[in-house]
Amino acid sequence: MCVQNAGRSQMAAAFAERERDRRGVGNQLTIVTGGTQPADHVHEIVVEAMGERDIDLSDRMPREVTPDELQAVDLVVTMGCSASDVCPATWNGENRDWGLDDPHERPIEQVREIRDEIEERVVSLFDELLSQTPSAE
Helix, strand or coil: CECCCCCHHHHHHHHHHHHHHHHCCCCCCCCCCCECCCCCCCCHHHHHHHHCCCCCCCCCCCCECCHHHHHCCCEEEECCCCCCCCCCCCCCCEEEECCCCCCCCCCHHHHHHHHHHHHHHHHHHHHHHHHHCCCCC
8 A cells, every 4th residue: 555556555465465376375465555645647767677577567546545444454563654544443463564665756766666665575475374374374
């Protein structure tokens, strides 16, 4: 989750979807992405950087995340912005802020660094979450 849902959160969601598929845990995890003030489109520089990882974001549209959606999740990851203005007061889930720079209007070299950090954090988060989840054997 981020403000515009046009950069960091789109990259994080795409990496999370890929990681979920790679690990075969589609029945255990639902991934939702959104922003508090969504942009009109995913930033072109983000589409370009993700294309270098064979992930196509060109057809994705930023969307607003709702308090009802947040009420239904266990973990919210923000990208350097707070979810406090959207998270319901009664929400008991976990919120982590990754404190990442916004890739909007940055040179491709910086966007690649942000992308790579997001990818590493997503993989680490999956490692952590799946180590806490009993296997379905």
